[in-house]
Amino acid sequence: MEALLLLLTPTVPTFFLMFLLVYLFAFFLVFRNWDPKHRREASSCFLSLSHGTPAVIMAVHALTRAPTPRSFASPNAAFQNVVLEFSTAYFLMDLLHYMVFFPNDILFISHHLATLYVFATCRFVVHHGAFAILVLLVLAEVTSSCQNVRSIASLRRADAPAAAKLYEFLSLPFYAFYSVVRGILGTLVVYKMGVFYASGAAAGNMIPKWAWVSWMVVIVAAILVSILWVLNLWMDWFRERSRRGQKKVK
Template sequence: METSILPSPTLPTFFSIFLLIYLSAYFLLFRNWGPNHRPEASSCLISLSHGTAAAAMAAHAILRSHKATTFASPNTPTQNTVLEFSVAYFSLDLLHYVLFFPNDVLFILHHLATLYVFTTCRYVVRHGAHAILVLLLLAEITSGCQNAWTLAGFRRAGSPAAAKLYDFLSPKFYALYSVFRGILGPMFMYKMGVFYVSGAADPVIPRWAWVSWMVVISVAICLSILWVLNLWIDWCKNKMQKKMR
């Protein structure tokens, strides 16, 4: 039987680590940033800390899965650890948005929906983590590039170096995001849907669970596609405007 390499309970430990990173960023690393960018940058840092590690952890858990693993297989200890890692991050980042940006309803709803999927998979259903972690990998593999792009965007107005980095990263990040969120994500979601609709998961995953998961995942992917599409449109407009000058 597989055992987790981390001591239990991991959720409070992970939450404490993310909280320490956030507070260090807020009070030390970004203390001279503006009142809006300071908390945003702190959130970016924990997002970077989570995303890169979560992608690696998810890949590790997927590779360790038994060959007979399906989308309805019981969660392994390693998979549960990755889920708890992400629950800790999204819980803290949700708290960040509630405290600093309570009007950012879309992000708050996104975090609540994501937490719903992770917590029900981890603590209620206790099956199906393999599929959830594949989606987590596809979502977070672009985290490093995205957060570097975001941080550069915060500083580009007052820093030529940040502006140059932002312009350099923009098309590369958009392309990477488009591939993983706009192509591979929907393809894998379709594969999940076919499996669940077939009834193969019904003995162990209640229908309300997988249906709600699919709804959340579908909405998240659609919003991601719309978001990156708008970024591409703005980028193309800016390119055309520069050529016309």
């Protein structure tokens, strides 16, 4: 069955077309009655929803079915390459969205370009290291569903009580889940990757030094930004709780 799936594996352009259709479906149908700014943001969230959970399922399957022995420098297995292509197409589509509608959002554009660099070099240049990249992809996307539903609810919470309630309901669990996954598990995996690569275990023709050093720079920067982002969310949450408490006292 898996062999048949690999024979039918779509390429990056085919995956890109799929994500383009998902985006257009969201933009012209799902959110067609929203105001222009929120319509664009919600369409991007919808696109992310279509990528996040499927990417986690595919990556877990690719990791658990990978040939042994497994290491951060293992050759890419066939289905691992499929997952890399799937995520590459998503980030290309979302990058296009930001460049068209939010060209001044340098942080997101830089994030997408850096992520695409890691995926593309792992898949098409180095041909090793997908095991490490897919572990990080799972950690990055496992919070995607909660994050994007919360983000869509946030866009309508000012004028839709149900959206405001959903936003409030999801916020605390999302902050806690994201903190554990990115702040603790993500940091641990990145540390283990750094120790592995710095030890010289990936030397030679497996993963050249320029590749793993550049990957680590991108990944460490992404982890740090993620931690800072969720810390800022926690501070906003505590400030809001404090403000509400003061109102009750008055």
